Amino acid sequence: MSGQPATAGKVALTGADRCRAAGCQHDAVTARPYDQAELRRVFGAFPTGVTAIAALVGGAPAGIAASSFTSVSLDPPIVSICVAHTSTTWPALRAAARLGISVLGAHQEQHSRALSGRGGDRFAAVQWRATSEGAVVLDGASAWLDCSIERQIPAGDHDIVLLRVHALDADAAVPPLVFHASQFRRLGV
Numbered sequence: 001m002s003g004q005p006a007t008a009g010k011v012a013l014t015g016a017d018r019c020r021a022a023g024c025q026h027d028a029v030t031a032r033p034y035d036q037a038e039l040r041r042v043f044g045a046f047p048t049g050v051t052a053i054a055a056l057v058g059g060a061p062a063g064i065a066a067s068s069f070t071s072v073s074l075d076p077p078i079v080s081i082c083v084a085h086t087s088t089t090w091p092a093l094r095a096a097a098r099l100g101i102s103v104l105g106a107h108q109e110q111h112s113r114a115l116s117g118r119g120g121d122r123f124a125a126v127q128w129r130a131t132s133e134g135a136v137v138l139d140g141a142s143a144w145l146d147c148s149i150e151r152q153i154p155a156g157d158h159d160i161v162l163l164r165v166h167a168l169d170a171d172a173a174v175p176p177l178v179f180h181a182s183q184f185r186r187l188g189v
């Protein structure tokens with residue numbers, strides 16, 4: 001309901017007052033306390049795809065899994081990701097001239113796990129290729145983009161990273177991997 005005051009008889013009521021008068025739990029809904037686990041649960045109700053953000057670092061592929069990928073602008077072509085300040089791989093990726101963004105296919109769930117895991121060679125079981133400028137993209141992905149960082153904007157405990165798109169392609173025959181409620185899923189159609 002709107003928060004605008006409304007006159008009922010001689011009393012000016014706010015939206016919350018009207019709700020209470022109608023017996024609804026307005027305050028209970030809007031003022032419920034929440035913690036980080038609750039934030040994760042509710043943020044996770046929004047289904048996303050999963051991408052691999054990767055580049056050659058010192059001649060070897062480095063990368064992370066990221067579900068925060070979003071398209072931003074068509075002209076100029078810009079996409080975004082959000083990266084946690086705690087990422088130990090991002091400082092090296094950020095320094096790369098080009099970043100590859102691969103939209104993982106439904107068959108690449110293990111790649112997502114590998115690219116977010118601690119320790120070990122994240123690319124050991126991943127088929128990948130690099131562009132001449134060092135962007136790394138995964139073979140068999142639903143789509144890939146070759147990007148460079150345009151801007152990095154601090155936002156709480158993450159940075160919003162805006163990336164300029166230089167080249168891209170998609171394979172409609174490869175269904176995407178879906179991440180929802182902390183679980184990997186597939187499209188039902």
Ligand SMILES: Cc1cc2nc3c(=O)[nH]c(=O)nc-3n(C[C@H](O)[C@H](O)[C@H](O)COP(=O)(O)O)c2cc1C
Pocket residue numbers: 050064065066067068069082083084086087088089090112113115116117179
């Ligand atoms: C499905 C999935 C999605 C993820 N999305 C993001 C993301 O959007 N941003 C981010 O910073 N980390 C994300 N992560 C975590 C990173 O993949 C990685 O685990 C984290 O950066 C820690 O590794 P690092 O210290 O090597 O950077 C995601 C992990 C998974 C499994």
